[in-house]
Amino acid sequence: MVDFTLSKEQVLIQDTARRFAENEIRPVAEQIDAQAHDTDSWAQCRPLFEKATALGFTTFYIPETYGGAGRGPIDGAIFMEEIAAVDIGIAMTLGATMGYPMFILVAGTEEQKQKWLPALCDGNLHILAGAQSEPDVAGSELFCPYPDPKLGLHTTARRDGEDYILSGAKAGFITNAGIADAYFVVARTSMEVAPSQSMSLFYIPADLPGLSVGKRTQMLGMKTGHHAPIYFDDVRVPSGNRLGSEGDALAILGAVLGQGLGAPFVGLARAAYHYALNYAKERRSWGKSLIEHQAIALMLADMEIEVQAARLLVWDAASAGQNRNPSVSVKAMAAKIYAVDVAIKTAQNAVKILGAYGVTREYRASKYLCDAITGYALDFTGDVLRLRIAGRLQDPAGQASGLWS
Template sequence: MDDDLRQTVRRFATRHVATLGEHPTAEAFREAFARASALGLTGLLIPEEYGGGGGGHRDNAIAAEELGAADAGFAAAVNLSATVPGLILAAGTEEQRRAWLPEIAHGLILAGAMNEPSVAGSELFHPSPGPESGFATRANRDADGWRLDGTKAQWVTNAGVADAYIVFARTAFDRPGVVSTGAFFVPAGTAGLTIGPRSQLLGLRGGWHGEVLLDGVGVPPDALIGPPDGALPLLAASTAGMAVGLAAVFVGVARAARDLTLTHVRTRNSWGRPLIEHQAVALPVADMEAEVRQARALVREAAAALDDGGDTAVLVPLAKQRAVEAAIANASRAVRLHGATGVTTGAGPEKLLRDAWTGYACDFTGDMLRLGVAAALR
C-alpha cells in the first residue's frame, strides 16, 4: 500500500508539480492544488465520515516527501492545508466539522494566519511570559460575534490563494498570549480581510505567501474554534502532524539534491572518467545517501508515533530539525559538485539550496527545535 501511494504521488508530482516553476500564477497554483485534492492528498488525514481519506501520518509523510522532491513550496502549501484540520477535529464542534472538513477534503485551500511582524514564533515558548507577550491582533466580542483587527506577517503560507484563513487573535490582554488566544475560521472575501502583495521569499517560491490585514473583520460566534483562550495549546497538541509533514517535504528536497547530483556525477567526465569515480566526489555522494536515509528514518519514526499514540515530544521537533539539516547539507553538496552549473540560476542545485535554507525558518527555526528537544529530555 505504501509503495502504491508513493508511486501514485510521484507520477502526479512529476507531471503537475515539477512543471509549475518558481513563479506559478494563481490560476496555475489552484489548478495543481485541485488536482492534488482530487488525488485525495488534502483530505488524507480527515476521517472518512467527514469526506476524507481516513489515512494516517505515515501516509502524509510519504505524500509530502514525493511532493517535496518535485517542489518544496507547493508541497508545503498542500501539507499546511492537509494538517491544519487537526485543530478542527480536536476542538471544533460537530457542526463545524461537518460544515468545513468535507470542503477542505475536496479542495478548499486553507491558510494559517498566525505569526506577526513583531512576534516571532519562538516567543510562544517564553519561559515566564507576561501579559505583554503574544500576538497583537485582537478579537473583540460584539453583538454579532467577533471583530478581528491586526496584521499578520508577509510569510503567511497560501495567503492570496486561500479560500479560508485560520486567524489567531488575542481575546484578552491581561494574561499571557499563550492563554489568551483564540482561533477563528474566516472565509476569504470577508469584509475587512485583505491580502498584501505576494511575498518573494528566498525559496519555496512554488507556493504563495503574503501579509494578511484585518480591519474590523466581523465573524459570527461559530467562527471560533474551541475555547476563546486555548488556541495555542490546542494547536501544539493537535497539529504536530504539520511539522512531521513539513519534515518529510525537506527529506524530499534532500533526496532531489542527491538524485540530481548522482545524474551529474555519473554522466559528466573529468580526466577521461565519470566524476563519481574520483574519490573527492564519491565521498560526499556517499554522505548524501546517508543524509536522506537518516532523515527519512526519523520522519517515519515520528509519523508512526503520531499514528500509534507514542511519545512525540522529542521525535517531532527532532525530525523537522534533522530533515532541514539534511536538505541544507545535500543541497550545498549539490551546488559544490556541480561546479559552475551549481551556481547557475535555473540549473537546479541553487533552487534546492534556497528552498532548504528557507525551511530552516519555517515553523520554528532549527535552534528553537533543538531547544524543544532538550526541554523534553530534562
C-alpha cells in the same frame, strides 16, 4: 518487531504521488521557476490543485466519515516526500491544505466538525492557510514562556456579544495567503494575561468583511509558493468559529506542530542528492568520472546516509502520530529540525559537486539550495524548536511553564 516494508496500499500511494508530481507538477514548476519572481503564478498552479482535489489529495487526512480520504500520518509522509522531491513550494501549498483540517479534528466540537469537514470534502478546491506570525513581533515569540502580557502576539480578538472582533496584522510569510479560502488564525482574547494563556484559534473564511491580503512576498526559494501578509480591520467572527476554549491555541498548535513538515524536506534532500549523483557519474575530471574521486564519493555517501536517517526520523514521528503516542510532539519537532538541516547540507553539497554549474540557474542544484534554506524558518526555526525540545526535557509534563499540550 520493526518492519519498514511498505504495504501494497502505501506503494500505490507512493506511485500515485510520484506520477502526479512528475507528470503534472514538474512542467508547471519548471515554467514558474523560469519566469520572473514577481509573476503571479496562481493561475498556472490552480488547475494542478483542482486535479489534486479530484484525486482526494487535499482531503487526505479528513476521516472517511466526513467525506475525506481518511489516510494517516505514515501515508502522509510517503506522499509528501514524493511531491516535494519534484517541487517543495507546491508541496507546501498542498501540505498546508491537507494538514490544517487537523486543527478541526483535534480541537473542534462535533458540531464544528460536521459543519466544516464535509464542506471541505465537497469536491471543490478549498485552499487553507494558518496565520500566527506577525510583522512587528518575532515569530518565535509564539512560544514565549514569560508571563508578561506585553510580550507575544498583538492581533486581538475582542468579544462583542456573540461575536469576536479581530484587529491586527499577520506577517508577509503566511503560506497560501491570498489564495486561501479560509484561514486558521491565532489571536489574543486578552491582553491582560500571559500570551501563553490568551492565544486563541479561529477558523475564518477568507471573504469576511475587513479581512484583506497584502502584496505577495518574494522569497529566495519556493517560488511556486504563495506568501503574503494578512490584515484584520475589525473583522467580525462568530464565536462558533473559535476552536477550543479561549487560551487554547498553544496547546492545539502543540498537538499538531511539525507533524508532516519533515517529509517534504526528505523529498527535497533526496532530489538534490540524486541530481548530484547523476552529475558525478557523467562529469569527468583527470580522466575519471567525478564519483571515482574519493572526495566526491564520500560526500555522496554522506548524502545517502543522511537522507536515509532523516526519512527514518520522519517515519518514526509519523508512526508515533499514527499510534497517538504522546512522544509524537518531540519526535515530530526532531524530524523537522533534522530533515531541514539535511536538506540544506545535501543541497549545499550538490552545488559543490556541480562546481560553477551549481550556481547557475540552468542547473537545478541552486534551486534545491534556495528552496532548502527558505525552509529553515518555516513553522519555527530549528533553534526555537530545539528550545522547545529542551523545555520538554526539563519539564516533561509542562506544568512549570504551562506550555505543553
